[in-house]
Amino acid sequence: MTETTTQEVPEMAPPPSGLFRRDPNDPGTLPLLLIIPSQVLLMGMMVFPFLLELWISLTNWQPTFGSLWEAEFISYFNYEELILYEPRFLQALGRTLLFAVICLSLEFLLGLGLAILFLKAIPARKLLFSLLLSPMMIMPVVVGYTWFMLFQTNGPINQIIGWISLQGDLPQVEWFRHDATAFASIVVAEVWHWTPLFFLVLLSGLNAVPQNPIRAAVMLGAGPLRIFWSVVLPNLLPVIIIAFVIRSMEILKIFDEIFLMTRGGPGTATEMVSQYLYKLAFQDFRLAYAAAAAFIVLVLTVIGVNLMLRPITRQILREE
């Protein structure tokens, strides 16, 4: 606002009254009032539980022993035991990372392929687009249930494999009984569920790639691969990074699908961090111990946020 307009205001408008109108350029306490509810909610539901969890993790509390406040303070004992003597926790962490890397790579490649396919003149484009996006709308629990049914030993997947392999009998792959196949089955479910996100994001990225550099490259005789690599990919990179960051945030938390498909089994073959924590806290009721594990996960999360959000923040906040 320029100086002249501020001087004209009193003539046009009635004299300022009320809390927020002393100076048109000074919003006063309004921003603070607006931000308070969100901060209260976040303090109560994130920050306070975070601190409470730290406290629980430093005690030997178990619900059967009585109230938390009577529990003994045992300092870092839970952490020591968790990291030095409980390989299951670190294994679950490693497994979650492995799962994330496998799934995200597959989702990215499939999503990119589909997005490129959709640059062609596809018939019934809108309908097919909606159909291809539909897995994303299904709630995770239902995704888990559906793939549990499909991967039954007598289920349609074994049937289809039988047709393809041209054997008369059904090959009786017991998907949930073996480590590798159980892992593969949750990978398939996850890839099915979230490839549409990569497809959607990459397609909107591809449509936003400027056309002139591509025309220039064609004029200079570059082939499609070369154009993709040198012109399209660099333009797509910000979108790719965003898709990866957002998907890794969600995939590291995976719980629902696995809870319905394998419950982390057989053994611990599909046990991700969330399954491990769930078993510790809500099946074995070793709450203090689980809290220590959960706190480590939270701290790793916070570190992860700061590392991963750097590119995305630059992207999002750049325009302002």
Place this chain on the structure above:
Amino acid sequence: MFVSKKMTWWAWVALALALFFAVFPIFWIVSTAFKPSTEWVAIPPVWISGQPTLDNFSAVFISQAGAAETAATAVSETGWRAIFGSIIISICATALSISVGLAASLAISRYRFGGNSTPLMILSGRMFPPIAIAIPFLVMFNSIGLIDTYLGLILCYAAFTLPFSVWMIKSFIDDLPQEIEEAAMLDGLSRVQAHIRFTIPLIRGGLISTSLFIFILNWSEFLFGLVLTAKDVVTIPVQLSKYFAATAGQLYGVQAALAVVAVLPLVVIGYFIQTHLVRGLTFGAVKR
């Protein structure tokens, strides 16, 4: 573009495979919902039932008195309580999340409250694995009597969808030129009035999309519903996992019927907000 528009044979094959992969599981669950209990896990699998039945749906919606002799009688209760619970919780949590998020995003977008750190702090809440924060929740809720209540879950769901609503609404407000509010204030409106009479109506479409998006998230939430409830409050996802562990065996068909009922609104909503889906899922980073 760098690929030709023409459909080659491999493009057709890839398209067909992708469609099959995307649609087949959905087809399977819908088909299972209409199968009589003998066909749920038949050998070989039944693709489309020869004798389609509504038994599974009646097990979800109608009490079992009339449904004798079907496996549906094993269902101890209808799905109504879960459906009711999900509706109440999702709607209230969405309303809370959106109103708090709208206020916060105004402060962030229009007054740059806290610079970049406030939106980042809010976003980092989304990264907490729910299970990791569920343990202190259990303790907290136990001591203030919020365990197994609608209010407890509503607060929980609202807090965990807040990052999405703040970032998504913020991206809509950012798109709106600030001059509109400035002009309104020159005409004598206060800041609050300018926001109520101009900012909010102008992002109405965005607000609706955001609400629907948040509703999908709340409707689908499973873990808090599982961990923070006991017997009074049930949500659809929790009920779905209960059929699974029912003592009377695996009620696959009933489960499929409830799954279809649960997913139907999501698919409809998803179709309506398709244009804003990218924005929602990427926290407003990709706007299309």
